[in-house]
Amino acid sequence: MQYLVSVIFDQAGLATEGEMAAIDVFNDRLVAEGHWVFAGGLAEPGTATVIDNRGGAEMITDGPFVESKEFLAGFWIIEAPDLDVALRLAADGSRACNRKVEVRPFR
Amino acid sequence: MSDIREAITRAHHEEWARVVAALTRRFGDLDIAEESAAEAFAIAVERWPADGVPPNPGAWLTTAANRRAIDRIRRESKRDDKQKEARMLYDDAAPEPAGAIDDERLRLIFTCCHPALAMETRVALTLRMVGGLTMPEIARAFLVGEAAMGRRITRAKAKIKAARIPYRVPSEQDLPARVSGVLAVLFLVFNEGYLATGPGTDPVRHDLTAEAIRLTRLIRTLLPRDGEVAGLLALMLLTEARRAARVSPRGELVTLGEQDRGAWDPALIAEGHHLVRERLATGMPPGRYQILAAINAVHTSARDVRDTDWSQVVALYDQLIRLDPSPIVALNRAIAVAELDGPEVALAAVDRLEASLTGYHAYHATRADLLRRLGRSGPSRAAYDRAIELAGNTAETAYLTRRRDQLG
Numbered sequence: 001m002q003y004l005v006s007v008i009f010d011q012a013g014l015a016t017e018g019e020m021a022a023i024d025v026f027n028d029r030l031v032a033e034g035h036w037v038f039a040g041g042l043a044e045p046g047t048a049t050v051i052d053n054r055g056g057a058e059m060i061t062d063g064p065f066v067e068s069k070e071f072l073a074g075f076w077i078i079e080a081p082d083l084d085v086a087l088r089l090a091a092d093g094s095r096a097c098n099r100k101v102e103v104r105p106f107r
Numbered sequence: 108m109s110d111i112r113e114a115i116t117r118a119h120h121e122e123w124a125r126v127v128a129a130l131t132r133r134f135g136d137l138d139i140a141e142e143s144a145a146e147a148f149a150i151a152v153e154r155w156p157a158d159g160v161p162p163n164p165g166a167w168l169t170t171a172a173n174r175r176a177i178d179r180i181r182r183e184s185k186r187d188d189k190q191k192e193a194r195m196l197y198d199d200a201a202p203e204p205a206g207a208i209d210d211e212r213l214r215l216i217f218t219c220c221h222p223a224l225a226m227e228t229r230v231a232l233t234l235r236m237v238g239g240l241t242m243p244e245i246a247r248a249f250l251v252g253e254a255a256m257g258r259r260i261t262r263a264k265a266k267i268k269a270a271r272i273p274y275r276v277p278s279e280q281d282l283p284a285r286v287s288g289v290l291a292v293l294f295l296v297f298n299e300g301y302l303a304t305g306p307g308t309d310p311v312r313h314d315l316t317a318e319a320i321r322l323t324r325l326i327r328t329l330l331p332r333d334g335e336v337a338g339l340l341a342l343m344l345l346t347e348a349r350r351a352a353r354v355s356p357r358g359e360l361v362t363l364g365e366q367d368r369g370a371w372d373p374a375l376i377a378e379g380h381h382l383v384r385e386r387l388a389t390g391m392p393p394g395r396y397q398i399l400a401a402i403n404a405v406h407t408s409a410r411d412v413r414d415t416d417w418s419q420v421v422a423l424y425d426q427l428i429r430l431d432p433s434p435i436v437a438l439n440r441a442i443a444v445a446e447l448d449g450p451e452v453a454l455a456a457v458d459r460l461e462a463s464l465t466g467y468h469a470y471h472a473t474r475a476d477l478l479r480r481l482g483r484s485g486p487s488r489a490a491y492d493r494a495i496e497l498a499g500n501t502a503e504t505a506y507l508t509r510r511r512d513q514l515g
Contacts, residue, residue, distance in 0.1 A: 001271050082273035083223060084281065105270045 123239030128211035338397030348375035468497035
């Protein structure tokens with residue numbers, strides 16, 4: 001079972017050096033324990049571009065698709081047998097990156 | 108005939124959770140477990156009057172429910188083979204942590220009370236899956252429409268399945284927090300029964316208090332060494348013991364001091380006291396429920412309200428405030444202080460809580476009573492008015508109204 005662990009944040013700026021170090025330790029553990037699938041940090045929401053090609057005439061617009069105070073700052077995709085395991089990992093991830101996270105299962 | 112009906116009711120009380128739990132374990136699906144269990148009980152209602160009550164009702168019901176579940180899965184998997192895959196057990200028989208109790212019903216309770224579900228959903232799901240209450244019963248208890256309650260439970264079951272909320276006793280690391288989450292659910296059920304809200308409801312909903320006690324007893328048999336489980340059970344028993352004396356024949360709330368103590372239930376009090384003594388004997392630091400139970404034990408030990416050991420009550424509230432420094436605890440402490448140091452000292456303490464409790468009826472009711480005792484009729488009347496406005500319980504409103512109208 002895979003879960004998306006979204007990192008939610010509300011300020012500009014990257015993780016501090018200390019946070020980066022903690023994230024590295026956490027990532028190494030995910031790999032060692034077989035939970036690691038993928039992870040990444042995202043550039044700030046202002047760098048996003050929205051494209052809509054549903055009608056065949058592609059429309060390119062500047063900016064994130066929703067304007068909100070909180071945004072997706074990064075994510076992990078983890079492998080876990082059930083939600084309790086995923087929540088424990090997410091709790092450690094939240095502590096490591098010093099940000100709030102949301103856990104959502106893949107279908 | 109009434110014997111059969113009684114046997115079915117008893118089987119429902121004793122076996123429902125066991126049947127649902129066994130089926131959930133086997134088929135990994137709460138929906139199938141719940142519906143098949145309900146069908147099995149419906150078959151029993153039909154068959155037992157003619158065939159007689161089977162020697163082992165629990166086994167009979169589990170077998171019947173298992174058959175219905177298998178029928179259902181066969182029918183549905185013809186429609187969609189992928190669903191069958193989704194119904195595989197997701198418990199995957201992981202080794203149980205040492206010392207964790209392997210009981211099916213306990214797994215069921217922990218799943219229903221999972222912190223990833225909203226509190227109101229946990230309450231509804233626990234009453235349905237563990238308590239066996241019907242959807243209309245639950246809807247009535249919490250004053251929501253049946254359709255809305257049905258949707259809430261359906262959504263919860265969908266989340267449990269999609270997010271894989273596990274069906275097992277939480278790990279050692281998660282256990283203390285999860286147990287306290289389960290107790291919070293049961294305490295909420297009890298309180299809703301004890302001080303039911305809503306103009307059309309009975310002031311005391313005995314069905315809910317009884318259900319909460321029954322489920323807490325169940326948790327206690329499953330986790331006999333947990334102090335807070337024992338504490339919550341004792342607290343419920345000592346509160347329930349006073350039920351008959353708590354509302355007058357005219358439907359008015361009777362305060363602790365004015366209750367006919369002869370109408371208290373001595374068996375429930377003895378059981379509650381026994382639990383409190385048992386916890387004290389362990390010498391372990393008590394949690395919130397154990398302290399509340401101890402306070403209730405002091406009250407129920409006094410044959411007359413004048414014999415109440417108020418210094419002991421205040422000391423216990425002091426202990427509670429260190430654990431839970433909430434304004435509501437401070438308010439209750441002040442009520443005890445009034446008996447020990449007089450209403451003037453208590454009123455000063457209560458007035459300090461205004462900012463946080465101004466929307467709470469008990470804050471105004473307490474002030475009204477203290478002001479009345481100090482002979483300050485005008486401010487007392489205003490406080491009663493405010494308390495009556497905010498109170499949601501019919502017996503409490505009746506009591507407050509009489510008190511206000513008696514002011515000189």
